[in-house]
Amino acid sequence: MSDLLAALDSLRERLDEIPQADERRLQELKTELLGRKAGALTEILKALPGLEPDERKRVGGAANALKRELERAIDAREASLKQSATNLSGVDLTLPGRRQWGGGLHLVTQVVDEICDIFRELGFTRVTGSEAETERYNFYALNFPKDHPALDAQDSFYLGGDVLLRTHTSPVQIHTLETYPPPIRIVVPGRCYRRDPFDASHSPVFEQIEGFAVDDGISFVDFKATLAAWARRFFSPQTKVRFRPSYFPFTEPSAEMDVQCQICAGSGCAACKQTGWMEILGSGMVHPAVLENCKVDSEKYTGFAWGMGPERIAMLRHGIPDIRVFFDSDVRFLEQFIGKEESGVRSQDLESDGPAPESRLLTP
Numbered sequence: 001m002s003d004l005l006a007a008l009d010s011l012r013e014r015l016d017e018i019p020q021a022d023e024r025r026l027q028e029l030k031t032e033l034l035g036r037k038a039g040a041l042t043e044i045l046k047a048l049p050g051l052e053p054d055e056r057k058r059v060g061g062a063a064n065a066l067k068r069e070l071e072r073a074i075d076a077r078e079a080s081l082k083q084s085a086t087n088l089s090g091v092d093l094t095l096p097g098r099r100q101w102g103g104g105l106h107l108v109t110q111v112v113d114e115i116c117d118i119f120r121e122l123g124f125t126r127v128t129g130s131e132a133e134t135e136r137y138n139f140y141a142l143n144f145p146k147d148h149p150a151l152d153a154q155d156s157f158y159l160g161g162d163v164l165l166r167t168h169t170s171p172v173q174i175h176t177l178e179t180y181p182p183p184i185r186i187v188v189p190g191r192c193y194r195r196d197p198f199d200a201s202h203s204p205v206f207e208q209i210e211g212f213a214v215d216d217g218i219s220f221v222d223f224k225a226t227l228a229a230w231a232r233r234f235f236s237p238q239t240k241v242r243f244r245p246s247y248f249p250f251t252e253p254s255a256e257m258d259v260q261c262q263i264c265a266g267s268g269c270a271a272c273k274q275t276g277w278m279e280i281l282g283s284g285m286v287h288p289a290v291l292e293n294c295k296v297d298s299e300k301y302t303g304f305a306w307g308m309g310p311e312r313i314a315m316l317r318h319g320i321p322d323i324r325v326f327f328d329s330d331v332r333f334l335e336q337f338i339g340k341e342e343s344g345v346r347s348q349d350l351e352s353d354g355p356a357p358e359s360r361l362l363t364p
């Protein structure tokens with residue numbers, strides 16, 4: 001008899017399963033516990049007739065009480081499942097869903113990729129460098145005189161000693177010359193830092209793309225033709241460029257390159273201040289002193305270099321009046337440019353064929 005009472009006790013524990021059961025599990029429990037043929041409780045009730053009258057009374061009483069409890073619990077669960085199904089009927093399943101959030105590359109990143117991809121087709125390898133440099137790499141090896149204004153601490157963020165956040169991507173010229181023998185053709189996108197105000201046309205943090213080519217017999221013609229070819233690919237096939245004399249310590253001769261205004265096609269408008277031209281980059285033939293500083297024979301090798309600002313180029317192309325919008329992370333601004341700049345294959349895709357250019361990471 002105590003066996004049957006113990007079996008009833010363990011069946012009682014299964015009451016807890018009922019309120020958690022879903023529709024299917026509830027039916028299974030119903031069969032397992034109360035099933036007419038092989039339900040656990042039914043089996044106990046079937047054994048009653050073989051018991052002594054006293055025992056039959058006690059076991060029978062307990063079994064019937066449990067049976068009622070189980071039935072009540074199952075009924076309650078059935079009712080609550082039915083109730084939730086009814087609630088769902090108030091939901092309009094034909095309402096349009098919420099649009100999924102689609103991320104995208106930042107406009108400046110897109111422009112950087114597009115520029116680097118064009119130069120890649122012209123034989124340039126994309127490399128990166130470190131954002132912290134010593135004065136030697138940032139200035140002296142690039143032929144900055146010791147008293148050059150750019151050396152002024154006002155212009156740079158120093159990290160301690162002679163280490164500073166690079167003010168341009170040009171230090172990668174030196175790292176490359178020290179690491180690889182010519183021929184060298186690289187484009188170097190990267191972040192630069194200057195102690196500039198944060199206003200409509202300046203930012204203390206900005207992106208730059210350095211270009212650098214050194215080989216036996218590179219002439220001024222190669223220099224102009226390469227940059228003009230890039231401008232025609234990036235802007236339009238009819239784009240005209242012009243070079244104006246300029247000065248940089250690490251190039252001689254130096255030139256600013258202007259591109260015909262994309263908005264007025266050269267006739268003069270507010271965007272180009274009525275000149276018909278837009279200033280795009282600073283450039284020039286590599287100064288022999290830079291080559292000699294890196295123990296490269298300047299009698300044998302020549303080259304050219306340039307630095308361009310992708311933020312500025314993006315602003316010119318899209319008529320964006322204020323550089324600060326690139327840093328605001330305002331989705332309403334940024335989402336306008338998702339997928340708009342798909343003129344070329346992403347650099348990541350290109351990197352899958354041949355040796356990955358980013359693997360030529362240059363560190364000091």
Ligand SMILES: [Zn+2]
Nearest residue numbers: 261264269272
């Ligand atoms: Zn114009």
